[in-house]
Amino acid sequence: MRSDEQRDQSIDVLMARVQALEEEVAMLKGEPLTEESPPEQEKAVLDASRPFVFSKLEQKIYSGKPADSSLESAIGTRWLGRIGVLAILFGVAFFLKYSFDNKLIGEMGRVMLGIFWGAAFIGAGEYLQKKKNMRLYGQMLSGGGLAVLYLALYAGFALYHLIPAPLAFIGMLAVTTTGMTLSIRYSTYSLAAIALIGGFLTPVMLSTGQNQPLTLFGYVLLLDAGTLLLLRFRQWPTFAAASLFGTTLLYSGWHSEFYSDSQQWLAFGIIAVFFVFYNLYILISRFYSRDVESHVDRIIIFVSGGFFFLSFFAQHDWECTWPVKICALALAGVEIGMAELVRRRASAARMTVAAYSAASVIMTVIATFVVLEQRWIMPVLAAEMAALGWIGFRLDSPALRRGAYLLGLIVLFRFADDVILNLEPFQYFIPLFNGRFLVCAAAIVGFYVLLYFTTRGRDKFDALERYAVEAIFTITQALSLVLLSVEVHDFFRFRSPGQVMGWWSSHYAYQLSLSVLWALYASLLTGVGIFKRLRGARILGILLLAATVLKVFWIDLSELQTFYRIISFIVLGLLLLVVSYSYNRFKHLIFGEDKP
DSSP: OOOHHHHHHHHHHHHHHHHHHHHHHHHHHTOOOSSSOHHHHHHHHHHHTOTTOOOHHHHHHHTTOOSOOOHHHHIIIIIHHHHHHHHHHHHHHHHHHHHHHHTOSOHHHHHHHHHHHHHHHHHHHHHHTTSTTOHHHHHHHHHHHHHHHHHHHHIIIIISOOSOHHHHHHHHHHHHHHHHHHHHHHTOHHHHHHHHHHHHHHHHHTOOSOOOHHHHHHHHHHHHHHHHHHTTTSOOTHHHHHHHHHHHHHHHHHHHHHOOGGGHHHHHHHHHHHHHHHHHHHHHHHHHOOOOOOHHHHHHHHHHHHHHHHHHHHHTTTOOOHHHHHHHHHHHHHHHHHHHHHHHHOTTOHHHHHHHHHHHHHHHHHHHHHHSOHHHHHHHHHHHHHHHHHHHHHTTOHHHHHHHHHHHHHHHHHHIIIIIIOOSOSSSOOTTOSHHHHHHHHHHHHHHHHHHHHHHTGGGOOGGGTTHHHHHHHHHHHHHHHHHHHHHHHIIIIISOHHHHOHHHHHHHHHHHHHHHHHHHHHHHHHHHHHTTBHHHHHHHHHHHHHHHHHIIIIIHHHSOHHHHHHHHHHHHHHHHHHHHHHHHTHHHHTSOOBO
């Protein structure tokens, strides 16, 4: 909405342009001009002949921005008034507290005084709306009046018990409705913000130290409902996030001050009501509203889920009890269920589906760490990584795919801890059939599945995913080779006939086996790269062959006995000849067009 000053400026500009057009028409008809200043007239006509070139003042007017937007103007016309209204709210609250402690004014008098001044502020603001250049000032007064009414009604109901619950409900509903109506009428963001802040500050400033959870959160639920109803008339989605943030803060304050084990079910009911309330808002917005998706929707999805789980966790003294484990799994299921519901009912709401899916994955990861034993965390994370990658490509969501890559890094760190840093197997060592190998192999399978999805979905990559396939392929091969090498190491450590062969013979056999393993794996990689026309696989195979050659000539040649040295060199030579033959035999495939 434009101010009165902006309207006057717009009218002046339009009148000048109309006069210039009239003079241009008169010149074309050969009629005499009304003014006797030819140079100025010609200049006005020339200016009028360029209808799409506006002056700086015109541009400010047409863009809806005030002509005077200096810092001094912003402070004088906006922030001083807003700070003044907020100071009055604190003063009224402290006055009510002071009069209560010193018995200066009766309880009924305090409440009536608050209602009177609140109504007076709103009336003054409404009157000033019609005055020139006073519209913004009137809006600030109206916002302060709403907050004072919240203070008075809350005090009359919760502190002094002068107003029965139904009447207090109707009164707060009337104040909330008044605030929404004024915000819609004035189309003023700041007015709604003042009313919302005053509403959430009411129970904080007038707290008497008594535990009244039903009164407190019933009031908060009413305030939240009014806030979300306001969003049906004005596109101010940040109010939904602000309302949820205020609710979270009030619950956190109540929990830290009054919560006890005897109130566990009551506290659970409170957080469940708000979780359902805000997610119903998201679902209804997507099913029945034409509003576009916004970042605020995703904030509400993540914050409401996090608020519910963390509050439930705090209610169980931050201990991983079975109720907490069940809650984590159930919440993950609820989130993915809502993702599927939105996908079926509102297929265009792709970001909402992605947000619910990501929230489900996060809760699943949390449940993985909370529920499972340490050894099973890695394969489950790998499975979640592959599933999230599949969903990310299915929904064409780069954010979900990045979540899968992040899970891949977590799995990589867990792999390094379980395999490289902790060489002890999980149980009695049996080659390829011990717990560590099976768990790590399951994690590697997860990487292979993710590699399959990324290879098929390369056309959906953005700029940051340019080298995702190459990176995942390299990580997968490295993990596979490391796991097999560790298995060879542990075989000669725990199961080899070292007592029969002696330590040196066992060590020679270990070095020989490691060289053969690397050469075979490198040959396999190179062969796959040749027949599948995958240049990356061939390069990795050649690099691993080079590392094997260095090992054979640098370590095996100097340390191994003659028998083991012979086998090492012959095996390596044969494999190199096979690879070379394949390159020569299929060079028309290799150096043709490689697959990406």
